[in-house]
Amino acid sequence: MEFFSILYRGAEKTLSFLFPRRCLICGRDGKDLCLACIETLPETYGLHSGYIHSAFSYNDKKVRKLIRFFKYRKRKEVGEILAKMAFNAFSEDFAEAMLFKGSVAIVPISMPKRRVYVRGYNHAEIIAGVFSKHSGLPVVQALKRTRSGKPQAHISSREERKENARGIFSVPDARKKEIAGKTIFIVDDIVTTGSTIEDASRALKEAGAQNILAFTLAATPR
Ligand SMILES: [Zn+2]
Numbered sequence: 210m211e212f213f214s215i216l217y218r219g220a221e222k223t224l225s226f227l228f229p230r231r232c233l234i235c236g237r238d239g240k241d242l243c244l245a246c247i248e249t250l251p252e253t254y255g256l257h258s259g260y261i262h263s264a265f266s267y268n269d270k271k272v273r274k275l276i277r278f279f280k281y282r283k284r285k286e287v288g289e290i291l292a293k294m295a296f297n298a299f300s301e302d303f304a305e306a307m308l309f310k311g312s313v314a315i316v317p318i319s320m321p322k323r324r325v326y327v328r329g330y331n332h333a334e335i336i337a338g339v340f341s342k343h344s345g346l347p348v349v350q351a352l353k354r355t356r357s358g359k360p361q362a363h364i365s366s367r368e369e370r371k372e373n374a375r376g377i378f379s380v381p382d383a384r385k386k387e388i389a390g391k392t393i394f395i396v397d398d399i400v401t402t403g404s405t406i407e408d409a410s411r412a413l414k415e416a417g418a419q420n421i422l423a424f425t426l427a428a429t430p431r
Pocket of ligand 1: 233
């Protein structure tokens with residue numbers, strides 16, 4: 210394992226020397242996403258539905274491309290840039306929460322271990338980390354997967370997605386005291402039907418969460 214990881218890191222260095230990073234949108238050398246292109250991204254927008262807030266529309270071509278790089282091609286930096294933009298879009302909610310630091314916690318949607326291994330990281334955790342860095346609010350890994358469920362992106366029917374997401378999360382006893390009586394900010398990358406977030410919300414409420422808001426980078430239209 211170790212050996213391969215060293216080999217991989219070596220290869221990655223060589224590759225970035227031979228193929229320097231280019232902006233994923235315009236192709237200019239330098240960063241994953243250049244400043245000029247950041248400025249061409251659509252305005253972040255507010256609400257998705259009820260307690261779920263999303264920064265971007267997944268319908269936007271550029272946004273979709275960037276999120277795919279973040280999700281499926283291990284471009285963490287892209288996710289961090291989008292997360293910072295999303296944080297700015299949600300600044301009102303976070304500013305209010307920062308006044309009550311002890312009673313608000315950020316909880317990323319957890320991913321099955323196998324999938325974290327394949328994808329390289331849990332995207333929700335990266336986003337949660339950025340929100341925490343800028344707000345000072347703690348991240349609590351409170352959601353345990355009781356079963357893995359299929360990736361929601363692989364299921365087309367809304368009813369099936371709902372069924373697939375039912376009862377997938379629970380809060381371990383050891384985490385309950387960090388949840389009980391608090392306002393919880395659930396964090397995920399994309400919201401589609403909202404059924405994953407709904408199930409997370411159910412588990413957190415059962416663990417005593419008082420108030421729940423959810424924040425995602427993007428929303429797909431229902
Ligand atoms: Zn660019």
